[in-house]
Amino acid sequence: MKATAELIKEHEGITLMLSIMQKVVEKIRKSQVPEAADIDRVIEFLSVFADKCHHGKEEGILFPELVRKGFPQESGPIAVMLYEHRIGRGYIKEMSEHFHEYKSGNRDSLRAVAEDMQKYITLLTAHIRKENQILFPMADNALAEDVQNQLYERYEKLEEEIIGRGKHEEFHRLLHELKTLYNV
Numbered sequence: 001m002k003a004t005a006e007l008i009k010e011h012e013g014i015t016l017m018l019s020i021m022q023k024v025v026e027k028i029r030k031s032q033v034p035e036a037a038d039i040d041r042v043i044e045f046l047s048v049f050a051d052k053c054h055h056g057k058e059e060g061i062l063f064p065e066l067v068r069k070g071f072p073q074e075s076g077p078i079a080v081m082l083y084e085h086r087i088g089r090g091y092i093k094e095m096s097e098h099f100h101e102y103k104s105g106n107r108d109s110l111r112a113v114a115e116d117m118q119k120y121i122t123l124l125t126a127h128i129r130k131e132n133q134i135l136f137p138m139a140d141n142a143l144a145e146d147v148q149n150q151l152y153e154r155y156e157k158l159e160e161e162i163i164g165r166g167k168h169e170e171f172h173r174l175l176h177e178l179k180t181l182y183n184v
Helices: 004-029 037-066 076-104 110-143 145-165 168-181
Strands: none
Touching: 004 037, 004 110, 004 145, 004 168, 037 076, 037 110, 037 145, 037 168, 076 110, 145 168
């Protein structure tokens, strides 16, 4: 499998989570309280799957290969993607902190969680579009098929090291469960 195709496939799961998060945000804005466990699992998905695993593949494997092929790291698409990854990490951190405050009894913090989620949704929606429509086609033009296959193999090893065996499938089960629960 092409390395970029794997990342696009992962984007589909992340996009589904963004749709689920939008439903959570809407629920909170209507003064309804989602299950705390659901928000915990959303934050875990974002932190572990989207950031450590998916962005880890991009930052640790794909982007360095593109730099070796002559793509600039300090400007252009890679620089933008790295910047947006950092912004996204900040939103996840804020979301987690506000949710911890909420669980500690500060009921007003739930609205802050919704605001953090909305910022993340907006950022990642545009980010994924840029990667799928601009960066990945550029990568496909620059990387030979055998290099793409090698990168894919490295993705598999990284995923097992970062999240462990079976966790990817567990996240897909979570997506299916939350999709059903929130009528996405």
